[in-house]
Structures are given as structure tokens and as C-alpha cells.
Amino acid sequence: MKTLIIPSDQIPEAAAVIRRGGLVVFPTETVYGLGASAFNPVACTRIFTAKGRPSDNPLIVHIASWEQLDEVASEVSPEARQLAQAFWPGPLSLVLPKNPNVPDIVTAGLPTVAVRWPSNADAQKLLLEAGVPIAAPSANVSGAPSPTNFEMAKSAMLGRVEAILQGDDAEIGLESTIVAFPGGVPKVLRPGAVTVEQIAAVLSVDPESLPYQVPSEGRPVSPGLKYTHYKPEAEVQLFSQSAELLAWYQDDRKIGVLVLEGNLPENIPSAWEVLKFADWESYAKYLYASFHEMDEACCGLILAQLPPANGVGRAIANRLGKAAGKAV
Ligand code: TXA
Ligand code: MG
Numbered sequence: 001m002k003t004l005i006i007p008s009d010q011i012p013e014a015a016a017v018i019r020r021g022g023l024v025v026f027p028t029e030t031v032y033g034l035g036a037s038a039f040n041p042v043a044c045t046r047i048f049t050a051k052g053r054p055s056d057n058p059l060i061v062h063i064a065s066w067e068q069l070d071e072v073a074s075e076v077s078p079e080a081r082q083l084a085q086a087f088w089p090g091p092l093s094l095v096l097p098k099n100p101n102v103p104d105i106v107t108a109g110l111p112t113v114a115v116r117w118p119s120n121a122d123a124q125k126l127l128l129e130a131g132v133p134i135a136a137p138s139a140n141v142s143g144a145p146s147p148t149n150f151e152m153a154k155s156a157m158l159g160r161v162e163a164i165l166q167g168d169d170a171e172i173g174l175e176s177t178i179v180a181f182p183g184g185v186p187k188v189l190r191p192g193a194v195t196v197e198q199i200a201a202v203l204s205v206d207p208e209s210l211p212y213q214v215p216s217e218g219r220p221v222s223p224g225l226k227y228t229h230y231k232p233e234a235e236v237q238l239f240s241q242s243a244e245l246l247a248w249y250q251d252d253r254k255i256g257v258l259v260l261e262g263n264l265p266e267n268i269p270s271a272w273e274v275l276k277f278a279d280w281e282s283y284a285k286y287l288y289a290s291f292h293e294m295d296e297a298c299c300g301l302i303l304a305q306l307p308p309a310n311g312v313g314r315a316i317a318n319r320l321g322k323a324a325g326k327a328v
Pocket of ligand 2: 137138146175
């Protein structure tokens, strides 16, 4: 398929592709999304094919107005509304009872729909011009890290979609926080840049009550939780203390290191590719791009520093854990 590259000053052209039932890759503040009209079941089915995504893993529906919220959700509880008012537009998805307008393919047959109002200006323009909510998973091939810049999005989706909107790098770099209300109780299904601590403060609940534990049996609340995610080609190993790096000095693979500035031991092997970050926010922002860069540089092993599990560190640790195939 021929893929049109659309510059960000020609958003109406991308909106027309959405209205015609096409697939458009577009920037958001979290990661690039792979979008189609949320009310067009045929177009939404094509999202699953383009990504190689299992059809039991539902999509997030993006909106850009309170009216659109009512078009996709049938009910918004007071707690959900408090969170929406506190964090939208922004990197938060809310799982709400679905409006019958939303086709079953979008929600994988679930009675609920995940909804997000992104803050990225290009995403908002696209939504308003298209005039329909846009269903969009991250624009990666299923299982791979999400694209956080135009080049990554292009390399994942060229030839698989009608258009790619060329926007800025994602400011946040990790997927949105997902909050659901199973049995009426707020639970964070996926940590993100809206932190557990911030959500707890808005809802006046104990932060410890929020993280969702995947049940060992039965269907998890979020089908996506059971799939491997965010994995680069290279093996990923995690470390907390710089001294742990010594264990890899004799390894003969090409090694990449992701580390916070000031946390590197002296005399590490000169062949290692080291990426240093000023703080955890920039670590989050460039995590997936670093995975991509290290794969391109044919690294066989990535050694990634594990953050403390609070604030945005919780989201980084969650993605690193999945990339390394470990519970952290
Ligand atoms: O930041 C983001 O959320 C990005 C951008 C493009 O907005 N999108 C994104 O979509 O990360 P995706 O498809 O890669 O992740 C969506 C997650 C999946 O784990 C899915 O299982 C979960 O949301 N999800 C979607 N609908 C759900 C629902 N009704 N109930 C529970 N989980 C749901
Ligand atoms: Mg994804």
C-alpha cells in the first residue's frame, strides 16, 4: 500500500483519510497512535491487521470534546468525571461503560470502552477536523516498543497505512495511564505519566489501593495485560546499583546502557554504547527511542537502570519489567 506522508500544516488532508475509512498514524503527547474512525467497524478491523494485534485486545478511543465523551461512553461516574476534569486533555485513559454507538471490534466485545482526550495540538486538530472519535492503539507492530517520534512511526507503519502525519517527538514517551472502575472501585491498570499519587490525591484514596494486580486465574480486567509488550530485539537486563554492571564486563555481545547521569562506574568497557539521562522524565521520554537506536546499532544486550517505583518511575519500571520479561 502507498503511504502518504502528511506534514502537520495539512491536517485536514489526514482528517479526510479518516473520514473515508482509512488508517492514519498521528502524534500524541504519549506515543504515536494508529487511528481510524471509531464508528467505522471495517476501518477499525484493519487496525488489527496493520499491527498484527490479537482481536481480543481492545483499542483506546480518542476524543477532543465533552460532547464526544457522551458519544462513546454511556455513563460517567462522579469519580471518573473528577479524573477527567483533573487530567484531560492529557495522558490518562478512563475505562467507562460503552455507548452502543461504539462497534464491538473496538472494545473486543467488552461492555466498557477506554477513552482518552489527548493534549497534543496536532492530535486535537485531527480529531476536530475529522469530526469523529478516533480509535487508536500505539502505532507499533504488536509486541514491539511504541513509536515516540516520526521516524520510528514511519519505520513501523510505512506500507501498512494510508497516511502518516508528521508531527513532533512525543513529549512524554510512555503510553497513557489507564484507570478502570471494576466493581465501582478505581484501579490503575497501566501506570503512566499521570501518577498513582496524583490520582489518589484527586480521589482522596490511599495510593496503595490503586495498582491493579492481574488475577492468577480467569480473564484480567485489561486483556492487553496478558500480552508481552515493549520488547526490543536485544535482550534487556535491569540494574539498580551501578556496581551490578561489573557482572557484564566480560560479555562479548555489543552492549548498550541506559543510565541516569552520575550513575555510571568508572572504566566501563569503551565499546559500550552509553545513553545518559538528566532525570527520570527524560529517561521516560527517550526510553523507546533508545531501544530503537540500540537495535539499529545491533546491540545484543541492553542494560537499563531501574527507577524507584514511585511517580513516573512506576511507569518506567512497568515497561522495563515487560521488556525484560520480569515482574519488577
Ligand atoms: O497513550 C496511549 O494510550 C496510546 C496513544 C496512542 O493514545 N495508546 C495506546 O494504545 O497505548 P494501546 O492499544 O497500545 O494500549 C491500550 C491498552 C491495552 O492494554 C488494552 O488492553 C487496554 O488499553 N484497553 C483498551 N480498552 C480497554 C477496556 N475496555 N478495558 C480494559 N482495558 C482496555
Ligand atoms: Mg501498545
